[in-house]
Amino acid sequence: DTEVTQTPKHLVMGMTNKKSLKCEQHMGHRAMYWYKQKAKKPPELMFVYSYEKLSINESVPSRFSPECPNSSLLNLHLHALQPEDSALYLCASSPLSILLGNQPQHFGDGTRLSIL
Amino acid sequence: AQSVTQPDIHITVSEGASLELRCNYSYGATPYLFWYVQSPGQGLQLLLKYFSGDTLVQGIKGFEAEFKRSQSSFNLRKPSVHWSDAAEYFCAVKTGTASKLTFGTGTRLQVTL
Numbered sequence: 001d002t003e004v005t006q007t008p009k010h011l012v013m014g015m016t017n018k019k020s021l022k023c024e025q026h027m028g029h030r031a032m033y034w035y036k037q038k039a040k041k042p043p044e045l046m047f048v049y050s051y052e053k054l055s056i057n058e059s060v061p062s063r064f065s066p067e068c069p070n071s072s073l074l075n076l077h078l079h080a081l082q083p084e085d086s087a088l089y090l091c092a093s094s095p096l097s098i099l100l101g102n103q104p105q106h107f108g109d110g111t112r113l114s115i116l
Numbered sequence: 117a118q119s120v121t122q123p124d125i126h127i128t129v130s131e132g133a134s135l136e137l138r139c140n141y142s143y144g145a146t147p148y149l150f151w152y153v154q155s156p157g158q159g160l161q162l163l164l165k166y167f168s169g170d171t172l173v174q175g176i177k178g179f180e181a182e183f184k185r186s187q188s189s190f191n192l193r194k195p196s197v198h199w200s201d202a203a204e205y206f207c208a209v210k211t212g213t214a215s216k217l218t219f220g221t222g223t224r225l226q227v228t229l
Contacts, residue, residue: 004159042206042219043160056216090159104150105217107159 003027004108006091012114015081021111023074023091032074033105034066035090043090049074050096081115088112118143120209122220130228131199137192137223139207148210149190150217151181155203163205166190177201202227 004025013019023032031050035043048056049068063085065077074091092105119142129135141147148167152160164175171183181192190207207220 006159040222040224042222043217045216048216092160104162104165106162107152109157109159112157 004091004093004106006089006108006111008111009109010112010114012116013078013081014116015083017081018077018079020078021076021089021091021113023076023093023108024072025093025106026072027093027106028071028095029093029106030071030096031094031103031105032068033092033094034074034076035092035107037088037090037110039087047076078113081113083115086113086115118147118209118218120207120218120220122205122207122223124223125221126224126226128226128228129197132196135192135194135197135201135225137205137207137225139190139192139220140188141190141207141209142188143209146185149181149183150208150210151175151179151190151192152206152208153177153203154206154222160206163192197225197227199227199229201225 007022033048034046036046037043045058046060047066052068063080067075088110090110091108094103094105121140123138150165151163153163154160163179164173164181166173166183174180179192179194181190183190202225205223208217210217
């Protein structure tokens, strides 16, 4: 069982809809991540939050809006998405320390998003 | 910038046979290396990690990996593959204090009975 929980597991939405993806972890991790994964491809980093503040935005279009309400929750708000945004969206978390590099990321099972 | 290469897109092995998945990285210093596995419809599960010290690391599910600095490699091995090992395997690297994971393109493992 994964320790990072993502809801919903599946989401179908039209291009004019507004929806949100949710991610929750209770491991005390202070870094949280959003990735996008297309079929047969590796995950691509979208956003990184460190101590509830956005630290990395990989030039993601503004139709994706992340939010980190507290240290356990991470949301991804979706609006006016395009068909090419259909993908598996993965959330991950990791501990933060002075030596950031040596902490593995723990992934959720993802939300499979389909844009009609 | 760091990069990761997984030369094998698809590998097929018979159940009970040994397995080696290749991973090469490009970085000037010693990176932090990881192997993840992804089953269909699932997220990524950490198999093992290398930070420093012993170059042969043991992971979950009977997997191991060996860090070879001279070859810039971090190959994943398993002495006897089970049908449930069929999945996509990703090698990944983090460097220094950066929190970004750089993934290889993945190797799809098929296991025949």
